[in-house]
Amino acid sequence: MGVGGLIVIGGDGSFHGAHFLEQEHGVRVIGVPGTIDNDLFGTDYTIGYHTAVQTALNAVDRLRDTGASHERIFVIEVMGRHAGHIALEVALAGGAEDVLIPEDPRPLSEVIDNVQAGLDRGKLSSIVIVAEGYPGGANAVSEAITQATGQESRVSILGHIQRGGSPVAQDRVLASVLGEGAVLALLEGRTGVMVGQHGHDLTYTPLEATWTQRKDVLRSLYACVRRLSV
Numbered sequence: 191m192g193v194g195g196l197i198v199i200g201g202d203g204s205f206h207g208a209h210f211l212e213q214e215h216g217v218r219v220i221g222v223p224g225t226i227d228n229d230l231f232g233t234d235y236t237i238g239y240h241t242a243v244q245t246a247l248n249a250v251d252r253l254r255d256t257g258a259s260h261e262r263i264f265v266i267e268v269m270g271r272h273a274g275h276i277a278l279e280v281a282l283a284g285g286a287e288d289v290l291i292p293e294d295p296r297p298l299s300e301v302i303d304n305v306q307a308g309l310d311r312g313k314l315s316s317i318v319i320v321a322e323g324y325p326g327g328a329n330a331v332s333e334a335i336t337q338a339t340g341q342e343s344r345v346s347i348l349g350h351i352q353r354g355g356s357p358v359a360q361d362r363v364l365a366s367v368l369g370e371g372a373v374l375a376l377l378e379g380r381t382g383v384m385v386g387q388h389g390h391d392l393t394y395t396p397l398e399a400t401w402t403q404r405k406d407v408l409r410s411l412y413a414c415v416r417r418l419s420v
C-alpha cells in the first residue's frame with residue numbers, strides 16, 4: 191500500500207482495526223489512547239478524559255447553586271457506559287454526597303440511607319453522581335430517592351457536551367507526549383503496540399492487551415468519595 195506506518199488514535203474499536211491492518215497487510219501501526227472514558231488498559235490516562243471531567247465538574251458547580259437555593263437533591267448523570275472513572279473524579283472534586291458506577295452496582299438503599307442521613311443532619315441539598323452505565327441510570331436513582339425520602343429530586347443528564355470543547359492543559363500535554371512517543375516508536379521500529387503513560391514513564395502495550403485486559407477504577411478514590419461524603 192506504500193504506507194510506511196500508521197498512528198491510530200482511539201479506543202478498542204480503532205485498535206481492533208489497526209491490529210487487523212497489521213496482521214493482514216503488514217502495516218506498522220502504533221496506537222494512541224483517546225477516549226473520554228479512561229477505560230483503556232495500558233495507560234494511566236487517556237486523551238480527552240481530563241477535559242470531560244472538567245466539563246462535567248463545571249456543570250456540577252452550576253447545578254449546586256440551584257440545589258442549594260431551592261433545597262433540592264440533584265442526581266447528575268455523567269458519561270461512562272461501561273466505566274466509572276469520570277463519575278468518581280467528578281464526585282470527589284464536586285463534593286458529591288454519593289456516586290454510583292457500573293463497576294460496583296451496589297443497592298440503591300445504601301445511597302438512600304446516605305442521602306437520608308444528610309437530611310437528618312440538616313443538609314438542605316445533596317448531589318449524587320451516577321455514571322451512565324449504572325443500571326437504570328440517573329432516572330431510576332432519582333425516583334428511588336424521592337420515593338424513600340419524600341424529598342423532591344431533579345435529574346440532570348449531561349450527555350454529549352462532555353465529549354467536546356477546548357481541551358484542558360493536562361489533555362494537551364498528554365496528547366503531545368503520547369504523540370511524540372508514537373512517532374518515536376515508529377522510528378525505533380516498534381509496531382502493534384499502544385503508547386501509554388504510567389507515572390512519568392512512556393510504556394508500550396500490545397494492542398490486543400488493551401481490549402483483553404481490564405483497567406479497574408481507582409478504588410482508593412471510590413473509598414475517598416464515600417468517606418468524605420458524611
Ligand SMILES: Nc1ncnc2c1ncn2[C@@H]1O[C@H](COP(=O)(O)OP(=O)(O)O)[C@@H](O)[C@H]1O
Nearest residue numbers: 199200201202203204205206207208210224225
Ligand atoms: N473489529 C474491528 N475490526 C476492524 N475495524 C473496527 C473494528 N471495530 C471497530 N472498527 C473500526 O474502528 C472505528 C472506531 O471504533 P469505535 O468503537 O467507534 O471507537 P473507539 O475506537 O473509540 O472504540 C469504527 O468506526 C470501525 O470502523
Ligand SMILES: O=P(O)(O)OC[C@H]1O[C@](O)(COP(=O)(O)O)[C@@H](O)[C@@H]1O
Nearest residue numbers: 201224225226227269270271272353
Ligand atoms: O451516544 P454515543 O455517541 O454513542 O456516545 C456515548 C458513549 O461514548 C462515550 O462517551 C465514550 O466515548 P469515546 O470513547 O468516544 O470518548 C461513552 O461514555 C458513552 O457511553
